[in-house]
Amino acid sequence: MLTQTAFARPGAGSVYTDMPTDFHEINSTFDYVRRDVMIPMRDGVRLHTIILVPKDAKNAGMLMTRTPYNAAHMASLGSSSHMASILPGYDNMPDVIVDGGYIRVLQDIRGKYGSEGEFVMNRPMRGPLNSTAVDESTDTWDTIEWLVHNVPQSNGKVGILGVSYDGYTAITALFHPHPALKVSVPMNPMVDGWMGDDWFHNGAFREEMLPYIYDQGATRKNTAEWWSSTFDAYAFFLNGVSAGAVGKSRGMDQIGFFRQLLTHPAYDTWWQLQALDRLLSREGLKVPTMLVHSLWDQEDNYGAIAVYDALRKHPKARPNLWLAMGPWNHGGEIHAASMLGSIDLHSDTGLYFRRHVLMPFLAHYLKDEAIALPARVTAYRSGEDEWETMDSLPAPECDDQCSFLYFQQNHGLAFKKASGSSGHFTYVSDPDHPVPYVTLPVVPKDNVNSGWRWWLTADQRNAAARPDVLSLTSEVLTAPFTITGEPLMHLTAATTGTDGDFVVKLIDVYPDEVASQPTMGGYQLMVSGNILRGRYRKSFERPEPIPANKKQIYPVRLPMVNHTFLPGHRIMIQVQSSWFPLYDRNPQTYVDNIMVAPKEAYKPATISVDVSESWLELHGSAKSAL
Structure with missing residues (x-):
């Protein structure tokens, strides 16, 4: 029983001191040791780094992630005595990290949260765009140098991994x-x-990313938060007119990266000199690297495949190159993944990847025991819901395994070009009534109930019902049709405007009734889709107006597909000229810079698609399916 003498009495009129001069945590029962350190870089800047060491670690490999997303938040400070319990969340995989016995290293990149220095969005590598002595690769080098000399529980072997921006830093670590x-x-x-x-994407600006740029670029700790007075993002961005005007209305012209976006709307040398696939193809690949690609990645569905294609033929890169791709959204591979939006995958594909692909790959290089490597390419085939392995992906160039889906006069598709199929389809594209990318209202992407995470898997029937969306559908398939690769749309069209966008979507149409999952009856699943800003139809670097009322070829390259269209399903292609507010509106009147286009430039245009001169090139066979 406590007595009054158990505590020191304060003097008359004084109060108790609540906070001790030096508080000592009681953490002897923790199964890990946490270290918060400031690691010095070569220019004197110190980077905040959290090191989580399993209590009994000895000769353990280190797994590092370098992030702009708050390292302290990624290792929930003081929330549990168990390392596995503080790691769930962004970029952390307890089954990989804790079960693997790794030392976990989390670091704020320079200029963010606890780190010193200045933040630069996707800081360019040292060279023409960066004349300083530092970049993300040097910061990684300096960090590893410190770790191998100051973490005695390690075996001196370091791995780096991460999703999205953290995937970007995992690539920059490969330079020198x-x-x-x-x-x-x-x-x-x-x-x-x-x-x-x-x-x-091919010149069309992703307007829904403006809040991200605002949150990341305005302050060190993301204390300035994007705000809106409109629930529906569709109405908000429509009323804002252009992406530049919306950004400036939020004070974003104070943010250096936003100013760069306004200055570089075309694929000029500023973009080319920082494209990591281009740079890495010249650098080569000295470190074993597994690129991980999500087939329904709503944010970065270009990067992993672009790097793979850039390196696959490089003689010094090929021995160190692996690829895994699965049926996930952005970062879905690090979570439970038995569903793809509304699509039942019938197994936890994220767990399969981590257990059978990622864990043995990491262990082979970070542990001192012989562990077999996974296949060079591990790929999930959607539709059939099966994993498969191969030595490499099919070459991007078309070969004798390619098929062609030709437009037909009756809004159909066929593998054979129909005789007498001349003619055209028309629709009116009105910038005042753009096609939404999800069903209205468009809930902003970071809000509760937003459809952002799964917009690539959303049912496309609402789009098909619009008069400004051209839909073409095949007959019912009588045999499986499998495609692997990046489809290429050869679209021939004319417009009454002098600019315009062209969106192409490849869709798997489910049977009218699906006994095992009734809600999927007639579902239109987008397998792949992309946009091309018409001014870049001939050159991404040098835009030019579209001659009004004259047919032009619009080559629209679609993202990677590894999918089987099953018997009883149909293939659909949709063509439209807006995808809003995922992408900013094209005024359809040529202006120097669409990012700052005035309201009067936005005008309706009539689009005429040529039937006989439009087709989709696919890496697949089984023409008897129709």
Whole structure:
């Protein structure tokens, strides 16, 4: 029983001191030791780093993630005495890290959260765009150098992995790598922000990414949060007119990266000189690397495949190159993944990847025991819901295994070009009524009930019902039709405007009734889709107006597909000229910079698609399926 004498009495009129001068945590029962350190870089800047060491670790490999997303939050400070319990969340995989016995290293990149220095979005590698002595690769090198000398429980072997921006830093670590870097796993990495990752896709700006740029670029600790007075993002961005005007209305012209976006709307040297697939193809690949790609990645569905294609023929890169791709959204591979939006995959595909692909790959290079490597390519085939392995993906160039889906006059598709199929389809594209990318209202992507995570798997029937969306459908398939690769649309069309966008979607149409999952009856699952800004139809670097009322060829390259269209299903292609507010509206009147287009430039245009001169090129066979 406590007595009054158990505590010191304060003097008359004084109060108790609540906070001790030096508080000592009672953590002797923890199964890990946590270290918070500031690691010095070569220019004197110190980077905040958290090191989680399993209590009984000895000769353990280290797994590092370098992030702009708050290292402290990724290792929930003081929430549990068990290492496995503090790791769930962004980029952490307890089954991989804890079960593997690894030392976990989390670091804030320079300029974010606990780290010193200045933040630069996707900081360019040293060279023409970066004349300083530091970049993400040097910061990684300096960090590893410190770790191997200051973490005595390690075996001196380091791996780096991460999703999205953290996948970007996992790639930058491959430039002039530290000798102790033994393996890298970039997952859904940001690679080329103009060609097809976060910022642009073939010249069309991803307007829904403005809040991300605001949150990341305005303050060190993301204390300035994007705000809106409109629940529906569709209405908000429509009323804002252009992406530039919306950004400026939120004060984003104070943010350096936003100003760069306004300055570089085309694929000029500023973009080309920082595209990691281009740079890495010249650097080569000295570290064993597994690229991880999500087939339904709503944010970065370009980067991993672009790097793979850039390196697969490189003689010094091929021995160190692996690829895994599965039926996931952005980062879905690190979570339970038995569902793909509404699609039942019938097994936990994320667990399969981590257990049978990622864990043995990491263990082979980070542990001191002989563990067999996975196949060079591990790929999930959707439709049939099966994993398969191969030595490499099919070459991007078409060969004798290619098939062609030709447009037909009756809004049909066929593997054979129909005789007498001349003619055209028309629709009116009105910038005041753009096609939404999900069903209205568009809930902003970071809000509760937002459809952002699964928009690539959303049912496309609402789009098919619109008069400004051209839908073409095959007959019912009588045999499986399998495709692997990046489809290429050869679209021939004319417009009454002098600019315009062209969206192409490849869709798997389910049977009218699906006994095992009734809600999937007639479902239209987008297998792949992409956009091309018409001004870049001939050159991404040098835009030019579209001659009004004259047929032009629009080559639209679609993202990677590994899918089987099953018997009883049909194949659909949809063509439209807006995908809003996923992408900013094209005014359809040529202006120098669409990012700052004035309201009066936005005008309706009539699109005429030529039937006989439009087709989709596919890496697949089984023409008897129709």
